[in-house]
Amino acid sequence: MAPLLALLFMSAILEAAGAGNDSSSQSVFSLDRYGARGDGRHDDTHALEMSWKAAWASPRPAVVLVPNGRRYLLKLVTLRGPCKSSVTLTVKGTLVASPDRVDWSDKDRRHWIVFRRVNKLTVNGGGTIDGNCQKWWPHSCKINKTALQGSSNGFVIPLLHQSESGQSENSPATSPNTDGIHITRSNDVRVTNCKIKTGDDCMSIENGTHNLHVSKVVCGPGHGISIGSLGDDYSRAEVSGITIDSVQLHGATNGARIKTYQGGSGYAKDITFQNMAMYGVKNPIIIDQHYCDKAKPCVEQRSAVQVSNVVFKNIRGTTITKHAIKMNCSKNVSHAMALP
Structure with missing residues (x-):
């Protein structure tokens, strides 16, 4: 509306x-x-x-x-x-x-x-x-x-x-769908020196994004740095060459996140989250390939966006939940991830 x-x-x-x-x-x-x-x-x-x-x-x-x-x-x-x-x-x-x-x-x-x-x-x-x-x-x-x-x-x-x-973007934590920076269908992008307070993703990185470098970003409140959501409504997604470096998150719902719908296709590959400091974050590291933000429950699907070659490196801080790492991966596609 x-x-x-x-x-x-x-x-x-x-x-x-x-x-x-x-x-x-x-x-x-x-x-x-x-x-x-x-x-x-x-x-x-x-x-x-x-x-x-x-x-x-x-x-x-x-x-x-x-x-x-x-x-x-x-x-x-x-x-x-x-x-x-x-x-x-x-x-x-x-x-x-x-x-x-x-x-x-x-x-x-x-x-x-x-x-x-x-x-x-x-x-x-x-x-x-x-x-x-x-x-x-x-x-x-x-x-x-x-x-x-x-x-x-x-x-x-x-x-x-x-x-x-740099730049700062400010919205209350309760504001709906207020992605701070949304990037899609773009190549060779650099985002640096940003302070973001929002009610949704501090950064959302979606289909068609290749060779993105993000550095010196402070996020919170918000839903973290998210790749996705990808593959909604059975769509194809292609994302590659993403580097998230030197980021701070304060009181965010998520930290480093990848989220895909079931039923999609394509890939999200060659992704690095590194040198991140998190303070009071609910889900510091999360990959969710059963993401569903629909009015009705999403049904089980055989196809999925393939997530591969993901690296989480030098990530430190505190979490407000029992599990700092959550991997809810698809049963139907292969993955290669590393947590040095």
Whole structure:
């Protein structure tokens, strides 16, 4: 019933790094230059689209600038590539989602700011991306049981703030479906220096993600660093080359997690969780190939996403449950895992 107020990087190569390129060699395209009001009340979607279009056509590295000290109201917007050169979205002010539900179409209530087929994208700036989350949580079907089945579950990323030390995302522990960072269908991604507090996965890594490196992330509360869920609705999943390094988890439900539905196909392979510190985590290490987040119980299936070549290395800390390691693996596919 509500949109995914999030940054969705699909088929993109995203480097979420604090430092941009040399400003002397860049072309800067400010939203204000394209008629943005920046008062938080008037629609500035067109201004963002026009500044992106100019950056997209730039023959040299370009910056789309969200100026400091102002609030830019946005409806659903898709920023497309491929661009002629690298593009940096520098958010110094605030991007805020429209709070009016009529601004979101029935065909797409799950997205807000979407990047498609964009290579060499950097997001930085120290500003705020505000999804107006409190407006949408009551309409999640996980809270409002009268919400129509089959509609969006109201996934929300309410606040993304990036400072010199990285970025932080904050949602209450009770907020529904608030994945902090969601990565899918993306290659060669680096995520570093993040602090995430949320009511769902701090990071969710899903189908089509290859060569991902995550480092220096602090998570809690939340559901941990999750690969999956994969293979839902009998789908095929392909995930490989995932490294999670130097991560802290405080009071999270899970730590290092892989979750797949029965009945799926494909693979999740070459995965390393290392140098992780966990404090008061319920399930520090968990692989669950019988994951089921459906209204009805999931029935036993013979096929599954194959999980292989998984390494857990130098993981330390405390757990609030008896078993620190849980392996609920499929009976039908082989696995190779190591816990040095």
